[in-house]
Amino acid sequence: MGVVKGDQMILNIGPQHPSTHGVLRLEVMTDGEIVSEIRPHLGYLHRCFEKHSENVTYEQVIPFTDRCDYLAAMNSNFGYVVAMEELMEIKVPERVDYIRIIMGELNRIASHLLALGVYGLDIGAFTPFLYMLRDRERILDMFEYTCGARLLYNYMWVGGVSHDLPKDFEKICIGFLDYFEPQIEEYNNLLTYNKIFVERTADVGVIPADVAVSYGVTGPNLRGSGVKWDVRKDEPYSIYDRFEFDVPVGDGHFGTLGDCFDRYWVRMLEIKESVKILRQALKDIPGGDVHQMLPKKIRPPKGSVYRRTESPRGDLGYYIMSDGTPTPYRVKMRSPAFTALSVLDEVSRGWMISDVIAILGSLDIVLGEIDR
Amino acid sequence: MSKYFANIYDTVNTLWTGMRITWRHMMNIKRDNVTLQYPEERWPRPERNIGFEHEDYNVIRSRLHVDIDDCIGCLKCERACPVDCIKIDTIKAPTRGEDIPDVKHTGETSNGTKKAMVVSRFTIDMSECCYCNLCTYPCPEECIFMVGGPNSSKHPIDYEFSEFDRTDLIYQFAKKLSPEQKDGLQNPKPEAEA
Ligand code: SF4
Ligand code: SF4
Numbered sequence: 001m002g003v004v005k006g007d008q009m010i011l012n013i014g015p016q017h018p019s020t021h022g023v024l025r026l027e028v029m030t031d032g033e034i035v036s037e038i039r040p041h042l043g044y045l046h047r048c049f050e051k052h053s054e055n056v057t058y059e060q061v062i063p064f065t066d067r068c069d070y071l072a073a074m075n076s077n078f079g080y081v082v083a084m085e086e087l088m089e090i091k092v093p094e095r096v097d098y099i100r101i102i103m104g105e106l107n108r109i110a111s112h113l114l115a116l117g118v119y120g121l122d123i124g125a126f127t128p129f130l131y132m133l134r135d136r137e138r139i140l141d142m143f144e145y146t147c148g149a150r151l152l153y154n155y156m157w158v159g160g161v162s163h164d165l166p167k168d169f170e171k172i173c174i175g176f177l178d179y180f181e182p183q184i185e186e187y188n189n190l191l192t193y194n195k196i197f198v199e200r201t202a203d204v205g206v207i208p209a210d211v212a213v214s215y216g217v218t219g220p221n222l223r224g225s226g227v228k229w230d231v232r233k234d235e236p237y238s239i240y241d242r243f244e245f246d247v248p249v250g251d252g253h254f255g256t257l258g259d260c261f262d263r264y265w266v267r268m269l270e271i272k273e274s275v276k277i278l279r280q281a282l283k284d285i286p287g288g289d290v291h292q293m294l295p296k297k298i299r300p301p302k303g304s305v306y307r308r309t310e311s312p313r314g315d316l317g318y319y320i321m322s323d324g325t326p327t328p329y330r331v332k333m334r335s336p337a338f339t340a341l342s343v344l345d346e347v348s349r350g351w352m353i354s355d356v357i358a359i360l361g362s363l364d365i366v367l368g369e370i371d372r
Numbered sequence: 373m374s375k376y377f378a379n380i381y382d383t384v385n386t387l388w389t390g391m392r393i394t395w396r397h398m399m400n401i402k403r404d405n406v407t408l409q410y411p412e413e414r415w416p417r418p419e420r421n422i423g424f425e426h427e428d429y430n431v432i433r434s435r436l437h438v439d440i441d442d443c444i445g446c447l448k449c450e451r452a453c454p455v456d457c458i459k460i461d462t463i464k465a466p467t468r469g470e471d472i473p474d475v476k477h478t479g480e481t482s483n484g485t486k487k488a489m490v491v492s493r494f495t496i497d498m499s500e501c502c503y504c505n506l507c508t509y510p511c512p513e514e515c516i517f518m519v520g521g522p523n524s525s526k527h528p529i530d531y532e533f534s535e536f537d538r539t540d541l542i543y544q545f546a547k548k549l550s551p552e553q554k555d556g557l558q559n560p561k562p563e564a565e566a
Contacts, residue, residue, distance in 0.1 A: 152502070152504075194390055
């Protein structure tokens with residue numbers, strides 16, 4: 001039987017489309033209802049992060065890293081300061097390490113909640129989105145209580161953090177976790193096990209493990225394909241090697257391994273693991289002065305460093321090159337969302353237009369980070 | 373065939389589970405209500421007073437305010453700002469630490485530091501500010517701060533400082549100097565010295 005070729009049509013999705021998580025334009029070549037090619041056009045949110053960093057001092061780069069991945073700004077800060085500390089050979093006090101991990105994991109939960117909620121919204125489920133945003137709000141409240149800002153924190157500094165935790169933060173955070181853990185079951189009942197949702201996502205947009213690896217897809221998207229790779233476990237930075245947690249991988253829960261549902265499901269499981277890490281960290285957090293190791297002047301020696309960290313979207317790498325002056329010679333950011341977007345074309349070929357939305361949402365890209 | 377009916381059963385069943393959850397939340401509307409009627413009601417801003425040696429360090433991110441009488445014109449905040457939205461001009465004061473009544477310049481800050489500079493211009497463009505708070509840390513006199521929260525005693529909270537014109541968001545903190553006054557400060561008259 002030959003292939004019937006219908007009329008080719010080009011369909012534009014975006015730049016302002018609710019499911020593009022930022023400003024992204026997709027040029028979709030369709031054959032009838034079937035997608036034959038997708039060309040993502042990016043750059044709408046380009047703000048010259050890398051070039052701009054060459055003109056500001058090292059501490060002034062941190063507010064700009066916030067604005068790359070604005071949904072997980074703590075993790076963006078985290079990657080930069082860890083790289084800088086490696087370059088300057090600073091050993092931060094233990095309390096700082098713990099605070100950073102608490103903040104990073106809280107932000108991972110917040111980011112995943114938004115990713116899952118918006119994914120439901122893309123598929124057509126409105127209520128879970130509201131519930132997840134309600135709980136994300138409580139995390140943002142905790143951030144506001146800690147550092148004054150709700151979204152773009154500039155909280156982690158090279159050699160420390162800007163403020164110590166508020167006095168009763170541990171109590172508030174434990175209270176939140178106690179409230180939050182039963183909510184996960186509620187989300188599952190509301191969205192995850194919903195048959196309509198499962199039908200929309202299971203078996204759709206399968207990324208086989210070898211394709212994911214060859215495209216450099218990382219983070220939950222890679223783990224959804226069954227590859228157990230987590231920088232926190234395999235190349236521990238900060239003090240992640242002290243905590244006990246699992247790296248959840250997709251298992252083809254309702255369909256094929258590596259489908260949209262698996263990517264969604266891995267995020268849901270990761271939230272649980274983050275809760276686990278948070279409980280351990282809150283239990284053993286030591287006292288101490290968080291400003292003890294702040295350098296008077298940040299002037300790293302000549303040299304360069306590349307350090308990758310696990311942001312909610314995957315391997316977030318910073319390459320920093322110093323020429324011995326107070327401003328960086330070069331800052332390069334390896335964005336996990338960029339590689340996730342690059343795989344979209346290959347994965348969506350042969351699927352319907354409405355599935356493209358499901359695939360795009362399951363990749364959880366943030367355009368601020370892709371365009372930088 | 374049985375798969376077909378099993379699917380329908382699953383769909384109805386899981387939908388029903390979801391509906392039960394939403395229904396439960398709707399019945400508990402008093403307890404589960406998380407939104408406020410914004411202009412009439414507002415969330416309280418968190419108050420806290422810890423960190424960074426000083427008892428009352430600032431953690432709120434809001435509009436910036438400068439106590440200009442305390443400012444010594446050291447330009448540290450201007451240099452710390454990553455987006456260069458603080459602009460300061462200074463003129464060397466004729467005598468360090470002395471009041472100049474006709475430009476309303478006080479010679480000493482409230483901490484007792486003697487001022488060597490007259491600040492002739494201090495503008496912050498709040499439409500450019502990214503609220504990173506980097507400018508408030510280096511200030512030796514702690515006279516630049518974000519309003520509200522722990523600083524409520526210095527300046528009340530200003531929630532939504534919205535304006536109709538973007539230029540109105542450029543806040544001027546320095547005392548207005550006329551060109552003649554500026555000139556007089558820059559080139560002191562010979563008879564004043566004599
Ligand atoms: S808060 Fe940041 S951006 Fe705003 S004026 Fe201060 S240093 Fe500049
Ligand atoms: S750092 Fe403080 S004293 Fe110095 S110029 Fe700025 S506001 Fe004035």
